[in-house]
Amino acid sequence: MSDKPYTPRAFFSGFDDALPRVLLSPQKYVQGPGLLDRLGDHLALLSVRRAAVLGSERCLANEGKKAIESMKRAEIDVVIAQFHGECSVLEIEAQVRALQSSQIDYLIALGGGKTVDAGKCIAHRLNVPSVVAPTLASNDAPCSALSVVYTPEGVQESVEYFARSPSLVIVDTNVVAEADERYLVAGMGDAIATWYEARICQSNPKAITPAGARPSLAAYAISEICAQTIYEVGEAAAESVAVNKNDDNVEKVVEANTLLSGIGFESGGLAMVHPLALAYTRIDRVHENYLHGEIVAISTMAQLALEKSDDLDKAARFFSRVGLPVHLGQLSMSPENSDELKILAEVTMTNPNAHHMPMKLTHEIIIQAILDAHEFGLTIADEFGDEAYRRLHN
DSSP states (O other): OOSSOOOHHHHTTTOOSOOOBOOOOOSOEEEETTGGGGHHHHHHTTTOOEEEEEEEHHHHHTHHHHHHHHHHHTTOEEEEEEEOSOOBHHHHHHHHHHHTTSOOSEEEEEESHHHHHHHHHHHHHHTOOEEEEESOOSOSOTTOSEEEEEOTTSOEEEEEEOSSOOSEEEEEHHHHHHSOHHHHHHHHHHHHHHHHHHHHHHTOTTOOOTTSSBOOHHHHHHHHHHHHHHHHHHHHHHHHHHTTOOOHHHHHHHHIIIIIHHHHHHHHOOOSHHHHHHHHTTSHHHHHHSOHHHHHHHHHHHHHHHHTOTHHHHHHHHHHHHTOOOSGGGGTOOTTOHHHHHHHHHHHHTOGGGGGSSSOOOHHHHHHHHHHHHHHHHHHHHHHOSHHHHHHTO
């Protein structure tokens, strides 16, 4: 492993004539019911002999037991690494120090998004491949070759990029179906944005994806089927997970939230949605009380309002039906708080991805888009009520 940080934009910066198109994905993606009981078999195919399992105390005591027992049956030595909740440099470096003499050949990240992101950072520093076993379908972190790093207090600090994607992503959908419905719904909010950002980047000849290159047609197509799948079966999948039932609708949405969205955002590109969503984390009560995908949903509405897209109505109605936020009040914010709106605009403007939009952005334009989306969301909430939202946030 090179000591020099890998940055995709810098790596491809020498292509003066034209950036290449790049598609990133995990080497292998496996999804289905009961897969944690077979984790050892899948690792054996990779010739894993000794692996660290990174997970929270709760996860190690529950889903981790199945995973570890399966690994032991496959005669794989297991090193336990307990994750302490925040994907911060402090946590990452502490785990590296604890594991650097353990002679592992793989690191297994088992848990939610921050465990997954931390696991990829730790594996990179130890120069071993990563395997990701998400226990939630709340975001698209598992399949990407990057990690969002936060301060110990939970505010985004940086993004780390890796030259290789996870060797294996393995999703036990029975575990996902047993989790709180709110996580699957948040994942849908994150995943739907993939299409709306990818289509902006595909039409912008200057757009650069998180992979550091031009968006690929494959990622564009994957992003479209991602959103299409969620619109078609997302509500039914949420209803199933609400009663801890795993069925074909759940399988489709888990794949959309995890694989399709992961490939779509990384190789299809980002626009205003995610820069704005990340800006919301600067508001303490937002990042302390709301999931990433919930914040992405209302940010998607702002981008669609800015575009004056007919899909604003489609997205808002869907978000309202499944319980995602559709107005600022549902993020514990007020349109009257001009100071917080200015923070959102200022932070969004500093993110290069936001400027993939076809119009020139200003602070005033971003604030107006947020307020337009808020007003539209209020009309949708008045029409449909907020029962789904209140059910998830009681």
